[in-house]
Amino acid sequence: MTLLTGFWPADPARLLSVLEKLAPERPDIFLTPDATGLPATCVAGLWPEAELRLQPGDGAERLKGFCFGGSAPGPLSEAPRAHIPGPALGFLSYHAGFSGLGLPIPPGPPGAFPLGVFRKYRVVLMQDRLNNRVRVLARDPSALAEAVSLLNHAAASPPMAAAAPTFPGPLDASLDATAYRQAVQQAREAILDGHVYQLNLSIRFETGWPDGLDPAQVFWGLGQRHPAHFYALYYDSPYVIVSTSPERFVRVRGDEVLSQPIKGTRRAGSDALAAAAALKASPKEDRELSMIVDLIRNDIGARCVHGSVAVEGHKSIFLVDGLLQMYSNVQGRLRPGATCLDLLWDALPPGSVTGCPKKRAAEIIGRLEPHQRDVYCGCMALVWDENTMDSSVAIRTAVLDEERKRLAFFAGSGIVVDSDPFLEYQETLAKAEKFFTLINRHPAEAGEP
Numbered sequence: 001m002t003l004l005t006g007f008w009p010a011d012p013a014r015l016l017s018v019l020e021k022l023a024p025e026r027p028d029i030f031l032t033p034d035a036t037g038l039p040a041t042c043v044a045g046l047w048p049e050a051e052l053r054l055q056p057g058d059g060a061e062r063l064k065g066f067c068f069g070g071s072a073p074g075p076l077s078e079a080p081r082a083h084i085p086g087p088a089l090g091f092l093s094y095h096a097g098f099s100g101l102g103l104p105i106p107p108g109p110p111g112a113f114p115l116g117v118f119r120k121y122r123v124v125l126m127q128d129r130l131n132n133r134v135r136v137l138a139r140d141p142s143a144l145a146e147a148v149s150l151l152n153h154a155a156a157s158p159p160m161a162a163a164a165p166t167f168p169g170p171l172d173a174s175l176d177a178t179a180y181r182q183a184v185q186q187a188r189e190a191i192l193d194g195h196v197y198q199l200n201l202s203i204r205f206e207t208g209w210p211d212g213l214d215p216a217q218v219f220w221g222l223g224q225r226h227p228a229h230f231y232a233l234y235y236d237s238p239y240v241i242v243s244t245s246p247e248r249f250v251r252v253r254g255d256e257v258l259s260q261p262i263k264g265t266r267r268a269g270s271d272a273l274a275a276a277a278a279l280k281a282s283p284k285e286d287r288e289l290s291m292i293v294d295l296i297r298n299d300i301g302a303r304c305v306h307g308s309v310a311v312e313g314h315k316s317i318f319l320v321d322g323l324l325q326m327y328s329n330v331q332g333r334l335r336p337g338a339t340c341l342d343l344l345w346d347a348l349p350p351g352s353v354t355g356c357p358k359k360r361a362a363e364i365i366g367r368l369e370p371h372q373r374d375v376y377c378g379c380m381a382l383v384w385d386e387n388t389m390d391s392s393v394a395i396r397t398a399v400l401d402e403e404r405k406r407l408a409f410f411a412g413s414g415i416v417v418d419s420d421p422f423l424e425y426q427e428t429l430a431k432a433e434k435f436f437t438l439i440n441r442h443p444a445e446a447g448e449p
Helices: 012-021 060-068 094-101 141-156 177-192 215-225 272-281 283-301 340-346 358-368 421-431 433-439
Strands: 004-008 028-032 041-053 088-092 116-128 133-138 198-208 230-236 239-245 251-253 256-259 262-267 310-320 323-333 379-385 388-393 397-401 406-415
Touching: 004 141, 012 041, 012 116, 012 141, 012 215, 041 060, 041 088, 041 141, 060 116, 060 340, 088 230, 094 340, 094 358, 116 141, 133 141, 177 198, 177 358, 177 406, 177 421, 198 283, 198 358, 198 421, 215 230, 215 239, 215 433, 230 379, 239 379, 239 388, 256 283, 262 272, 262 283, 262 421, 272 283, 272 310, 272 323, 283 310, 283 323, 283 340, 340 379, 340 388, 406 421, 421 433
Parallel strands: none
Antiparallel strands: 004 133, 028 041, 028 230, 041 116, 088 116, 088 379, 116 133, 198 406, 230 239, 239 397, 251 256, 251 388, 256 323, 262 323, 310 323, 379 388, 397 406
């Protein structure tokens, strides 16, 4: 079975404004805006037809079965059925890969955030950059006609009203400034005691959600004001994920594998060139990135051709959210017989937001953080076939709970032996700045020192 292909005669740039108007349809979206060296991509799934919800004990095989060879039972797919063609969009939470590390998944309350969800759709919209059109992939002629009609109607409708909401209630933090600095010190002691070389420590912020505000307005507003490489909007009632990540997790194209871990942060300030030079010259930041690069090489190496894993552009720098970020390109060639999802599952949870060695770092993180990470530090993924996938590390990511009317967002920092607790806390706040601006609040307003 194949998908029908149609074209909507519009410049792909228009797809972004039109998708904004499709908010009532609640499309799941995977978006990479134009960036230096990274061509833009936009894929949106309309009207989910099959869904996989991961359970404790599930692994790569169940996910592979859904994406490549049949669908698993779920709310939208009550019995096994023939393979549904087209891409799968979804996410894996931070804890999804714990079974692969030999770690228990922390118990959660009823209705706790899911380990992972992937969907196939009746209609998929995507950019056709070569032909300067929007491609419409549909399961049947009626779905194709319905999608084109919807696009035409959205294109003719007025733009969504600009959102200037007032977020109710206080801003709560799982760790205040004092508690975070104490946790950094405990992390340093774990490093000095030889348990880990590095680990990531985060804070969960939460506030109220205003009545009548559509999460799509927040998604598109953030995208316009704070462009980043990987934007994703994903609806999983009662949760809505808004991810604004700058970090690629794993990409597979044919047999080419690429991971781009980020470690090292500086505010660009008034002299970005000087700040970039200071970032690259910092022994601490160099150690952070180098250790994680070695970890990622190990994570992808088992599924890559022997001797093919290499590092290029070590300590490269780009600008996002007013911050200079340092990264490296870890590359390899996918081993025959392995799939992109085998490789993705091996690399969970992402090393850049866990630490090394990964298992012990995750154990210590669980002791130091008084909150669940949920999708934060997991990944968002777009999977086409066994050899075609892209995914982002779910950082700079927020989760709306529509039932509780609460918005949660997270930020963290990598801790090494010479980390300064005060500076690590400042870096963590800097990474959450776009969300503080969105809700017009800041931890300092809560009386934090």
